[in-house]
Every structure is written in structure tokens, then in C-alpha cells.
Amino acid sequence: MFLDPDSKWAQRLNPVLFLLPALTIYIVFAIYPTYSVIEYSFTDWDGISPEREFIGWANYQRLFSDKIFWEAFRNTFVWSGVIIVINVGLGLVIAAMLARVWKARLLIQTCIVLPVVISPMAVATIWRWMYQPTGVINQVLESIGLGGFATPWLGSPDVVLYALALAHSWSTIGLSVIIFLAGLQAVDEDLYEAARVDGANALQQFRFVTMPALRPVTAVVFILTLTQSFKVFDIVWATTQGGPIRFSEILSTYMYKRGALENQYGYGSAIGVSLLVIVSIATIVYMQIQNKEDR
Amino acid sequence: MLGRWILLFILGITAALMAAPLILTVFTSLKPTTELVNPAWYPPIDMTFEHYVRVWTEGGFSRYFFNTLVISVIDAIVMIFIASMAAYAMVFIDFRGKIFLQILFLIGLMIPVTAIVLPLFQIVRSFGLLNTHLGVILADLALAVSVFVFMFTSYFAGVPKALHEAARIDGATEFQIYRRVVMPIATPAVVTTALLEFLWSWNDLLLRLLLMTRDEMRTLSVGLLNFQGTMTRDVTGLSSGTVIMAIPVVLLFLFFQRHFVRGMTSGAVK
Numbered sequence: 001m002f003l004d005p006d007s008k009w010a011q012r013l014n015p016v017l018f019l020l021p022a023l024t025i026y027i028v029f030a031i032y033p034t035y036s037v038i039e040y041s042f043t044d045w046d047g048i049s050p051e052r053e054f055i056g057w058a059n060y061q062r063l064f065s066d067k068i069f070w071e072a073f074r075n076t077f078v079w080s081g082v083i084i085v086i087n088v089g090l091g092l093v094i095a096a097m098l099a100r101v102w103k104a105r106l107l108i109q110t111c112i113v114l115p116v117v118i119s120p121m122a123v124a125t126i127w128r129w130m131y132q133p134t135g136v137i138n139q140v141l142e143s144i145g146l147g148g149f150a151t152p153w154l155g156s157p158d159v160v161l162y163a164l165a166l167a168h169s170w171s172t173i174g175l176s177v178i179i180f181l182a183g184l185q186a187v188d189e190d191l192y193e194a195a196r197v198d199g200a201n202a203l204q205q206f207r208f209v210t211m212p213a214l215r216p217v218t219a220v221v222f223i224l225t226l227t228q229s230f231k232v233f234d235i236v237w238a239t240t241q242g243g244p245i246r247f248s249e250i251l252s253t254y255m256y257k258r259g260a261l262e263n264q265y266g267y268g269s270a271i272g273v274s275l276l277v278i279v280s281i282a283t284i285v286y287m288q289i290q291n292k293e294d295r
Numbered sequence: 296m297l298g299r300w301i302l303l304f305i306l307g308i309t310a311a312l313m314a315a316p317l318i319l320t321v322f323t324s325l326k327p328t329t330e331l332v333n334p335a336w337y338p339p340i341d342m343t344f345e346h347y348v349r350v351w352t353e354g355g356f357s358r359y360f361f362n363t364l365v366i367s368v369i370d371a372i373v374m375i376f377i378a379s380m381a382a383y384a385m386v387f388i389d390f391r392g393k394i395f396l397q398i399l400f401l402i403g404l405m406i407p408v409t410a411i412v413l414p415l416f417q418i419v420r421s422f423g424l425l426n427t428h429l430g431v432i433l434a435d436l437a438l439a440v441s442v443f444v445f446m447f448t449s450y451f452a453g454v455p456k457a458l459h460e461a462a463r464i465d466g467a468t469e470f471q472i473y474r475r476v477v478m479p480i481a482t483p484a485v486v487t488t489a490l491l492e493f494l495w496s497w498n499d500l501l502l503r504l505l506l507m508t509r510d511e512m513r514t515l516s517v518g519l520l521n522f523q524g525t526m527t528r529d530v531t532g533l534s535s536g537t538v539i540m541a542i543p544v545v546l547l548f549l550f551f552q553r554h555f556v557r558g559m560t561s562g563a564v565k
Contacts, residue, residue, distance in 0.1 A: 014384070026399075037413060047417065113555075114545065118544070121519050125523055
């Protein structure tokens with residue numbers, strides 16, 4: 001800036017000046033904690049005392065024999081599975097229908113995408129209220145004669161995880177729909193014309209034209225939904241905190257309990273590392289698919 | 296033709312179901328307590344704003360709102376600068392180690408915030424930044440910066456190199472080119488960054504729960520969580536709080552829907 005812009009010093013200094021603010025913050029508050037979480041996971045530490053005792057793989061051994069960890073692990077997969085089925089399956093169907101409609105399209109799309117911007121905390125409050133034993137969902141069931149299905153949604157062990165997954169899907173499916181819609185715009189309209197000439201009905205068109213053309217996009221939405229659902233903390237914490245008992249305990253809430261609330265920083269970090277590994281692998285797969293698509 | 300109408304009908308129901316939870320929440324927040332015995336889908340007859348007033352003043356939501364606004368606005372503004380500057384260097388300036396930096400930023404796309412909150416808490420504490428807005432802001436920026444560096448990088452990659460060359464030959468410094476040539480044509484990327492970072496910051500709970508323990512520093516998400524914990528039965532208060540938290544982002548979304556849709560599809564990895 002003050003130097004002659006063509007001088008050797010300016011050439012060397014420029015990239016440093018441009019990158020310094022972003023890099024400093026990024027390394028101190030993102031890269032370093034990532035390194036630390038791995039380091040912590042090999043220690044026994046309460047998060048306060050100056051001494052961190054190195055204990056090797058002990059935390060991971062404990063993890064393998066920890067029944068609650070495996071429950072949370074299983075729950076996280078079930079939770080993600082339900083969300084994937086809804087967001088990918090239903091998301092694709094809604095997008096395919098929306099692409100064929102012109103009237104009121106913006107209004108419909110707005111209604112579907114709007115929940116995406118609502119905070120998980122607000123989503124939790126809304127759905128907790130709707131799921132109450134006397135809440136609106138049970139009221140509706142009773143008024144249409146299906147009172148037998150009414151249940152305290154967040155209080156029943158068999159239902160709670162699915163009920164929460166539904167709430168999460170409500171607030172995220174809009175994202176899948178808009179990604180699918182973008183993919184659909186790239187599908188050649190002539191293919192539908194050809195299929196129609198060959199006598200294919202709407203369902204057959206969907207099966208033989210839309211679905212094959214959308215395979216790469218579907219893979220993207222699949223992995224994206226997977227990584228996003230693995231990272232969830234807010235909505236579960238704000239509704240059930242993993243309960244009743246541990247029926248909606250997922251990896252993030254379990255880590256928060258052990259690490260932040262019980263001050264078992266070493267063990268909590270080992271849970272964090274397991275989350276880190278799963279999400280990283282899924283993200284790498286995601287980026288590979290997207291790269292292939294861009295080419 | 297009939298098919299189209301069936302399609303529209305199904306979509307209409309879907310849209311109504313998707314909108315229902317929000318509409319019901321607004322209904323409840325406007326009902327006087329006496330109307331709560333009615334089914335939830337009854338619109339408020341004797342509309343009242345008393346619950347909003349109550350939550351805003353006694354509930355402390357005015358302070359939460361202000362705290363959230365300050366953090367989100369600063370997050371968005373600072374993010375525009377640091378991400379665009381880093382991306383500028385990555386695209387227009389030659390230097391050694393660029394590949395290494397690219398990989399470093401790529402790692403940021405893979406790190407789930409959830410997994411690293413424990414050490415993050417320790418680092419923020421060691422800087423003495425617990426219960427400060429600055430601590431949360433720095434953490435927010437660090438955890439999202441790589442997304443926006445890549446967003447700006449791909450935008451800048453579409454800017455003709457010749458433009459940069461020409462400015463260099465005219466004797467402009469890199470900083471002048473950044474400010475006068477490149478940034479003015481990067482408005483779409485700037486708008487997307489501002490909107491997404493504001494949204495993420497506004498909505499986050501986990502970091503705020505961990506890093507802000509004193510009531511006067513709390514944001515809306517933590518405020519709402521605590522309100523929910525202590526006033527479980529205060530349905531009208533809770534729905535007013537929810538609506539207060541949702542209004543700003545819903546308005547932003549309705550005004551900038553196009554930008555949001557584009558940004559969310561490209562910034563979706565986070």
C-alpha cells in the first residue's frame with residue numbers, strides 16, 4: 001500500500017496482507033480446536049486443572065464397551081435414515097411435481113422453503129408445543145376419528161426419535177427441494193416429449209426420464225442430508241435433551257453431556273472425534289460427486 | 296389437463312401442511328388467554344399483542360434481540376471482508392503454498408462445529424472471551440469462513456484476468472484493484488455471504504449456549520431455550536418469543552428469496 005506496488009517486498013507482502021485476517025481467525029478458532037479435540041481424546045482431563053494426563057487409547061476402549069455410546073450411535077443412524085428417506089424421497093417427488101406446475105408455483109415453493117430459515121431453536125419450540133399430549137397433532141387426530149393414534153409424542157420411547165426426525169425434516173426438506181429443482185431445470189425437455197410420444201404416462205415419465213437424469217443430484221442431496229443430520233444438536237437438545245431416558249440420545253447430545261456438563265473432556269472429545277470422522281468421510285464423498293458433476 | 300389440477304391440489308395441500316406450524320404459532324401468540332381452550336386452528340377472535348409486550352419487556356427478549364442483532368450484523372459484515380480478501384489473494388495473486396492453503400480451507404468444510412465445541416470452549420476461555428460478543432463472533436467467523444472463501448473464489452474465477460492485468464499495468468496496487476475493480480462487480484457474492492452468515496449466526500444455539508452463560512449477554516436462541524425451560528406452560532409467551540425470533544429472518548427471506556435459494560444451494564455443505 002505504501003510501498004511501490006512493483007517492488008519485490010510488495011509482491012511478497014500482498015498475499016500475506018490479504019490472507020492474514022481470515023487465516024488467523026480460521027487457524028486459531030477452527031483448525032486448532034480440531035487438532036485439540038483429537039489431542040484431548042487421548043487424555044483424561046476435567047477441563048479445568050492445568051494437568052492433562054495422557055492415557056493413550058483408553059478413552060476409545062471405553063467408547064467401544066460403552067453401551068450408551070452405541071445406543072447414541074444407533075440412534076444417530078436411525079435418525080439420519082428417517083431424515084434421508086423423507087428429505088430425499090419426498091423432496092424429489094415434491095420437486096418433480098413443482099417443476100410441472102406454473103400456477104401458484106412461487107407461493108407453493110415459498111411455503112415449502114420458508115421453514116429452512118427458521119432457527120432450530122424456534123422449530124423445537126413449535127414442535128414441542130404441537131407434540132404435547134393435548135397439543136394440536138393429537139387434537140387433529142381426535143377430531144378426525146383417529147384418536148387411537150394419539151400419544152404423548154415426545155414422551156413415548158418408541159416414537160420420540162421419529163417424531164423429532166419429522167420436525168427436523170419439516171425444517172430442512174425445502175433445501176432438498178430447491179437443489180432437486182435446480183437439477184430438474186437441467187433435464188432436457190425433449191426427453192419428456194419423446195417419452196410422451198412413446199405413450200409413457202406421468203408416472204412412467206418420472207421413473208424413466210426424471211429419475212435417471214437426477215441420479216447425480218440425488219447423490220448430492222443424499223450425502224448432504226446425511227452430514228447435516230449427523231451434525232444436529234440444537235433441535236434435540238431444545239426438545240428432549242436425549243430423553244425420555246436415552247431414547248432420543250444422539251452422538252452430539254451425548255458428547256455435550258459427558259464433555260460440557262460432566263466435565264469429562266477427554267471422553268467427550270473421543271465422542272467428538274467419532275463424529276468428526278463420520279462427517280469428514282461423508283463430506284469427502286460429497287465433494288467427489290460434486291467435482292465429477294462439475295466436469 | 297386433469298392431471299395438472301390433481302398435481303396442483305396435492306401441492307396445495309403440501310404447502311398448507313408446511314405452512315401450518317408457523318401459522319398456528321402466530322395464531323396462538325395473538326390469542327387472549329381465554330381463547331386457549333379453543334382448538335389450535337381457530338384463528339384469534341379478540342386479537343391481542345399483550346403477550347408480545349410481556350415477552351419483550353418482562354421476558355427480556357428486547358435485550359436478547361439486541362444481542363443477537365449485534366452479533367449477526369458484525370458477523371455478516373466482517374465475513375464479507377475477510378472472505379473476499381482471502382479469495383482475492385487465492386485467485387489474483389501468485390504466491391507459493393497456494394495449494395496448501397486450498398487444502399487447509401477445504402478441511403474447514405469438513406469440520407462439524409458440533410465435534411469441536413469442547414476445545415473451542417477452552418480456547419475462547421483462554422483468551423478471556425467467555426461471555427463476550429467478541430468470543431462468539433470470532434468462533435462464528437472461523438467456523439464458516441471456508442465456505443465463503445470458496446464462494447468468493449468461484450465467483451472471482453469468473454472475472455476476466457485481463458481486467459486485473461490492465462489495472463496492474465495502469466499502476467494500481469492490489470488493494471486498489473480489490474476495492475475499486477473486483478469488489479464492485481462481486482455484489483451477488485457479497486449479498487449471498489451477508490444473508491447466509493447473518494442467518495446462520497442468528498439461528499445458532501450450540502455455540503451461544505456454551506460461550507454465553509450470563510443472562511445479559513444471551514441471544515434469542517438461548518433466551519428462548521431458558522424461557523421454555525422455566526415457563527413450559529406459558530404457550531402464548533413461547534409462541535410470541537418464537538415469532539419474535541423468526542420475523543427478521545422470514546422478512547429477509549421473503550425480500551431476498553432468489554439470493555437465499557442460490558446461496559443455500561451453493562453454501563449447502565455447512
